[in-house]
Amino acid sequence: MTIILTPYWTNGVQKIKVMPQPPKPKHGLVPPALDASTHALRCLNQLRSKTSGIEKYIYLSALKDRDPDVFYKLCLQNMSEFTPIIYTPTVGDACLQYSHIYRRPEGLFVSIKDKGNIHEVINNWPKIDEARISVVTDGSRILGLGDLGINGMPIAIGKLSLYIAGAGIRPESTIPICLDLGTNTERYLEDPLYLGLRQKRASDQEMTEFMDEFMYEMSVAFPKLMIQFEDFSTDNAFKYLERYRNTYPVFNDDIQGTGAVVLSGFFNAAKLSSAASGNPLDSHRILFFGAGSAGVGVAQQLMSFFILQGLPKEEARRRVWFVDSQGLVYNARGRLAEHKKYFARDDYSGPPMTNLVDIIKYVKPTALLGLSTISGAFTSEVIQTMASINARPIIFPLSNPVRLSECSFNDAVEHTNGHVLFASGSPFPEQEFQGSTLYPGQGNNMYIFPGVGLGAIIGRVKSVTDAMVEAASLGLADSLTDEERALGLLYPRIERIRDISMHIARAVIEAAQREGVDRNESLRGLGDAGLLDVIKEKMWSPM
Numbered sequence: 177m178t179i180i181l182t183p184y185w186t187n188g189v190q191k192i193k194v195m196p197q198p199p200k201p202k203h204g205l206v207p208p209a210l211d212a213s214t215h216a217l218r219c220l221n222q223l224r225s226k227t228s229g230i231e232k233y234i235y236l237s238a239l240k241d242r243d244p245d246v247f248y249k250l251c252l253q254n255m256s257e258f259t260p261i262i263y264t265p266t267v268g269d270a271c272l273q274y275s276h277i278y279r280r281p282e283g284l285f286v287s288i289k290d291k292g293n294i295h296e297v298i299n300n301w302p303k304i305d306e307a308r309i310s311v312v313t314d315g316s317r318i319l320g321l322g323d324l325g326i327n328g329m330p331i332a333i334g335k336l337s338l339y340i341a342g343a344g345i346r347p348e349s350t351i352p353i354c355l356d357l358g359t360n361t362e363r364y365l366e367d368p369l370y371l372g373l374r375q376k377r378a379s380d381q382e383m384t385e386f387m388d389e390f391m392y393e394m395s396v397a398f399p400k401l402m403i404q405f406e407d408f409s410t411d412n413a414f415k416y417l418e419r420y421r422n423t424y425p426v427f428n429d430d431i432q433g434t435g436a437v438v439l440s441g442f443f444n445a446a447k448l449s450s451a452a453s454g455n456p457l458d459s460h461r462i463l464f465f466g467a468g469s470a471g472v473g474v475a476q477q478l479m480s481f482f483i484l485q486g487l488p489k490e491e492a493r494r495r496v497w498f499v500d501s502q503g504l505v506y507n508a509r510g511r512l513a514e515h516k517k518y519f520a521r522d523d524y525s526g527p528p529m530t531n532l533v534d535i536i537k538y539v540k541p542t543a544l545l546g547l548s549t550i551s552g553a554f555t556s557e558v559i560q561t562m563a564s565i566n567a568r569p570i571i572f573p574l575s576n577p578v579r580l581s582e583c584s585f586n587d588a589v590e591h592t593n594g595h596v597l598f599a600s601g602s603p604f605p606e607q608e609f610q611g612s613t614l615y616p617g618q619g620n621n622m623y624i625f626p627g628v629g630l631g632a633i634i635g636r637v638k639s640v641t642d643a644m645v646e647a648a649s650l651g652l653a654d655s656l657t658d659e660e661r662a663l664g665l666l667y668p669r670i671e672r673i674r675d676i677s678m679h680i681a682r683a684v685i686e687a688a689q690r691e692g693v694d695r696n697e698s699l700r701g702l703g704d705a706g707l708l709d710v711i712k713e714k715m716w717s718p719m
């Protein structure tokens with residue numbers, strides 16, 4: 177049964193009543209012609225009557241609170257209309273304005289001031305034994321929008337709505353969590369409506385002590401929970417994934433989820449690009465614009481593309497080049513952040529190379545991937561240079577939200593004469609070009625994490641291994657239907673997300689079984705079809 181957190185005020189302090197969903201109202205208390213299907217249509221019309229994205233977001237948040245079944249039913253029926261509202265790009269605006277549009281509590285807030293007593297805060301969560309998946313952010317790098325502090329909560333809520341809609345996780349099994357470790361963003365510290373602690377971020381040492389306590393207490397309170405880390409700043413994203421991944425079932429969406437979704441789209445794009453150029457799949461060369469947690473996470477995952485083509489690991493590494501805010505990343509440039517060292521080039525030692533067009537002419541990449549947060553960085557000249565060296569250039573501007581995208585689909589189509597193989601982080605509309613319709617891909621981790629989480633909890637895994645993430649990626653790449661391939665799509669239609677998540681979950685469980693990290697013995701030996709039946713049967717659906 178869905179539970180409702182109802183806020184009320186006593187002596188100026190907001191308190192929460194935990195209530196079950198109300199029973200069906202008695203005769204006479206609702207209009208006579210109210211029925212479920214016309215009411216869903218009424219809600220959809222109300223949503224569509226709103227003109228701004230943030231109004232739509234507020235409307236849908238209220239609908240989800242009031243009537244989760246209608247919300248999720250409409251979401252599933254209108255996935256491509258709903259995802260840009262409950263997720264990127266609009267969720268970015270909801271985060272920026274969270275302290276101003278806040279209506280009612282949703283999720284769990286654990287602050288640095290709770291250090292030493294985190295156990296008590298966690299145990300205030302109403303349905304401890306139901307909890308299966310938590311998305312945890314510290315608000316320090318929300319999408320490409322920077323340090324938003326406690327205003328990062330909507331990203332955890334949005335991701336979990338996609339878990340529920342896209343993978344059939346029961347709503348009461350999800351916990352959005354925002355860790356409040358302070359913020360270094362002055363405008364929030366000065367905003368009288370800001371809902372978080374009014375202090376600078378905790379030191380590294382204090383944060384690590386806090387995180388160790390938090391992770392331990394979570395594992396005690398919620399023994400069946402998988403944690404998804406979301407939108408931690410670069411260093412902390414790598415640090416805490418490494419620190420906990422062998423002890424608890426954790427997954428970093430920005431490093432691993434993004435890696436998996438881009439590997440999948442790259443696989444499909446590389447086949448089309450190689451078919452057009454006549455060059456073999458193992459000859460691809462990839463240039464990353466942006467060397468943060470997402471860029472490096474994707475590069476680590478893309479290594480498996482080359483390794484699957486038969487290249488040795490060292491040769492696979494050499495197919496990747498990075499550009500960061502200082503230009504081409506190479507050893508002789510001087511001190512490099514730890515996460516950049518593995519891919520730093522040792523075959524260039526000249527002066528810093530900072531102009532992207534010059535770098536493209538030097539590297540001659542078949543693929544240009546943007547994870548930089550720099551809006552419009554892929555200028556017409558950049559795109560034309562890619563088109564001049566590739567029959568079908570792969571161009572993926574993956575930064576979110578849409579206004580930070582490195583280029584638009586329209587520009588990519590126009591400057592490559594329609595030949596581009598394109599995927600962006602946030603959605604772009606399709607384009608008419610020379611009498612045909614061209615479809616942009618959405619290379620967003622939303623295709624991956626619902627299925628990974630579903631597989632992780634049904635398989636009761638001890639940890640989320642690299643092989644499980646790779647299996648999710650290849651499962652997604654294989655899920656294109658013949659009709660989708662005929663249209664040149666790189667990713668399946670988002671309307672099929674439940675089917676896709678089911679297949680990803682199966683691939684994840686089988687990989688966990690091969691690696692010996694599964695704890696659900698009843699699933700062993702079921703075979704593909706048997707496993708799919710179990711997964712399907714476990715998926716929640718709105719009534």
Ligand SMILES: NC(=O)C1=CN([C@@H]2O[C@H](COP(=O)(O)OP(=O)(O)OC[C@H]3O[C@@H](n4cnc5c(N)ncnc54)[C@H](OP(=O)(O)O)[C@@H]3O)[C@@H](O)[C@H]2O)C=CC1
Nearest residue numbers: 319320410466467468469470500501548575576601620621
């Ligand atoms: N599509 C998807 O599914 C996902 C998309 N993303 C998006 O990716 C973007 C980056 O995220 P993340 O990696 O976590 O962020 P980070 O802050 O960790 O990384 C940003 C990177 O961009 C580089 N950069 C900044 N300015 C420039 C510039 N002028 N020229 C070249 N490079 C520059 C930075 O350089 P330096 O290292 O020198 O500071 C850094 O390497 C965000 O917009 C995020 O929304 C993230 C996850 C998933």
Ligand SMILES: CC(=O)C(=O)O
Nearest residue numbers: 319320407430576621
């Ligand atoms: C999509 C996502 O996780 C991000 O932009 O951070």
Ligand SMILES: [Mg+2]
Nearest residue numbers: 406407429430
């Ligand atoms: Mg993210």
